[in-house]
Amino acid sequence: MIELKKGHGDLARDIQKLTGINFNGCLHCRTCSNACPFVDGMDYLPNVLLRLVQMGMEKQALESSTIWVCVGCNTCCSFCPMAIDIPMVMDALREKALAQGVKIGEPDILNFHNEVLKTVKKYGRTHKLEIMMRYKLKKHDFLSDVGVGLKMLKKRKLDLTPSKIKDKKALGKIFKK
Amino acid sequence: MAKTTYSFFPGCSLKASGHENTLSLLKFCEMVDIELQELDDWNCCGSSSAHSVDHEVARDLPWRNISLVPEGQPLLIACPSCMIRFKQSHLKLKNDLDLQKKYEKDWGRPFDPDLEIIHFFELFKRIRLRDYIEEPTKQLKGIKVAPYYGCMLSMPPDLRHEPSYYGLMEDALSRLGAQIVSYGYETQCCGTYLSVAKPELSQKVVTQIISRARDAGAECMVTACAMCHLNLEIRCSMKKPIPTFHFSEMLSMALGAEKQKKWFPKHIVNPIPLLKERKLFKSRSNGLGELKSIFTRKDVKK
Numbered sequence: 001m002i003e004l005k006k007g008h009g010d011l012a013r014d015i016q017k018l019t020g021i022n023f024n025g026c027l028h029c030r031t032c033s034n035a036c037p038f039v040d041g042m043d044y045l046p047n048v049l050l051r052l053v054q055m056g057m058e059k060q061a062l063e064s065s066t067i068w069v070c071v072g073c074n075t076c077c078s079f080c081p082m083a084i085d086i087p088m089v090m091d092a093l094r095e096k097a098l099a100q101g102v103k104i105g106e107p108d109i110l111n112f113h114n115e116v117l118k119t120v121k122k123y124g125r126t127h128k129l130e131i132m133m134r135y136k137l138k139k140h141d142f143l144s145d146v147g148v149g150l151k152m153l154k155k156r157k158l159d160l161t162p163s164k165i166k167d168k169k170a171l172g173k174i175f176k177k
Numbered sequence: 178m179a180k181t182t183y184s185f186f187p188g189c190s191l192k193a194s195g196h197e198n199t200l201s202l203l204k205f206c207e208m209v210d211i212e213l214q215e216l217d218d219w220n221c222c223g224s225s226s227a228h229s230v231d232h233e234v235a236r237d238l239p240w241r242n243i244s245l246v247p248e249g250q251p252l253l254i255a256c257p258s259c260m261i262r263f264k265q266s267h268l269k270l271k272n273d274l275d276l277q278k279k280y281e282k283d284w285g286r287p288f289d290p291d292l293e294i295i296h297f298f299e300l301f302k303r304i305r306l307r308d309y310i311e312e313p314t315k316q317l318k319g320i321k322v323a324p325y326y327g328c329m330l331s332m333p334p335d336l337r338h339e340p341s342y343y344g345l346m347e348d349a350l351s352r353l354g355a356q357i358v359s360y361g362y363e364t365q366c367c368g369t370y371l372s373v374a375k376p377e378l379s380q381k382v383v384t385q386i387i388s389r390a391r392d393a394g395a396e397c398m399v400t401a402c403a404m405c406h407l408n409l410e411i412r413c414s415m416k417k418p419i420p421t422f423h424f425s426e427m428l429s430m431a432l433g434a435e436k437q438k439k440w441f442p443k444h445i446v447n448p449i450p451l452l453k454e455r456k457l458f459k460s461r462s463n464g465l466g467e468l469k470s471i472f473t474r475k476d477v478k479k
């Protein structure tokens with residue numbers, strides 16, 4: 001048995017409060033980590049990340065790349081014998097990382113999410129072309145993927161003008177911040 | 178057969194980059210007497226980004242959409258990930274009276290706990306394809322297809338009692354005469370937005386999925402998700418990638434939809450040479466003459 005020192009265990013409690021997930025349930029069977037298609041891009045395997053949460057290793061967990069690389073595909077949790085909603089843990093850790101202003105493990109991915117939400121806030125729907133342009137602008141990267149972008153434009157996979165919703169007031173209600 | 182009306186949520190992927198999917202989906206539904214009424218003034222469900230950074234926005238975006246559904250109509254959702262967002266949001270409301278109050282106050286409508294939120298696949302339980310296609314069928318004869326579900330069948334724990342549709346595409350496509358290739362990567366996620374933010378990761382998984390399918394003998398991929406469709410097309414690094422079809426494209430083609438030309442050119446990997454090779458490009462010659470009456474009926478709007 002691992003004995004938690006003072007201060008340890010707070011992270012597990014915080015995340016449990018946000019998600020309702022009981023971290024004692026994890027068997028560390030690694031089924032999740034074996035199922036996850038994106039472990040190549042992660043610094044901690046999904047079950048190791050849960051371990052960090054259990055042990056209260058807040059800095060490592062919140063600054064990890066894992067929480068950003070996880071796309072929430074639910075592959076891990078659909079196989080998890082203890083039905084632990086791992087992507088929900090990732091959501092909560094990301095939000096906590098943002099709230100605490102820690103160093104972001106994968107700034108490009110956060111940048112992408114922010115650009116997506118900006119267009120949703122503005123139009124009520126995503127506008128892919130704008131997301132891509134602004135994302136690239138921020139990243140100072142115009143050369144990679146030009147071919148893909150042009151192909152998508154040519155095949156009209158990227159609409160030039162955004163599709164917008166009429167009820168702008170509703171957006172104000174949703175995006176209070 | 179009497180028409181059934183569904184509210185229809187296309188979602189941003191389908192609306193913006195999945196024109197061919199939208200067209201074929203609408204066509205398919207029209208052919209099987211299902212009327213789709215696009216949800217008036219729908220908004221983005223928040224997709225992966227909202228729940229990544231702001232759980233309140235992620236909750237409120239689907240709420241507004243749910244509040245727009247006309248009473249008594251089931252809500253059909255074309256995009257598998259939007260569907261999970263909607264279902265989770267709805268379930269959360271169902272289990273929480275305080276949230277229900279908030280929802281009713283915010284959106285000015287009573288909460289409907291019985292609202293049916295269904296995926297396109299669910300339609301196959303509600304219609305019988307054989308009512309619309311003669312059996313035995315040869316419509317897709319000879320083409321070797323690799324059905325690809327991506328992450329759409331993986332449900333989070335709170336939705337684990339949802340029906341599983343594993344095998345549905347295999348079943349429908351093989352009934353139509355296609356040869357199903359099994360390759361072991363049917364439910365591997367395509368990487369969704371990592372395709373933009375971490376293209377190398379996405380490329381690795383996509384190329385693995387498609388090359389395994391091709392090595393197992395597949396001539397094309399069939400997916401039911403617009404996002405997967407796009408990723409399979411743009412992130413495959415094989416020299417000669419095989420084309421990807423949307424499931425509804427296959428179905429409407431099998432039902433003899435005439436205007437395929439309208440959507441096939443929108444594919445990034447051109448599927449026409451394969452279809453010509455398999456003599457599937459002109460569906461009229463497949464002996465579907467008598468079925469034509471179904472699609473050309475006056476009461477079916479184009």
Ligand code: SF4
Binds near residue numbers: 025027029079084
């Ligand atoms: S699959 Fe579930 S129980 Fe097993 S290690 Fe992962 S989270 Fe823990």
Ligand code: SF4
Binds near residue numbers: 076
């Ligand atoms: S939800 Fe996240 S951790 Fe789980 S399999 Fe998908 S990417 Fe990996």
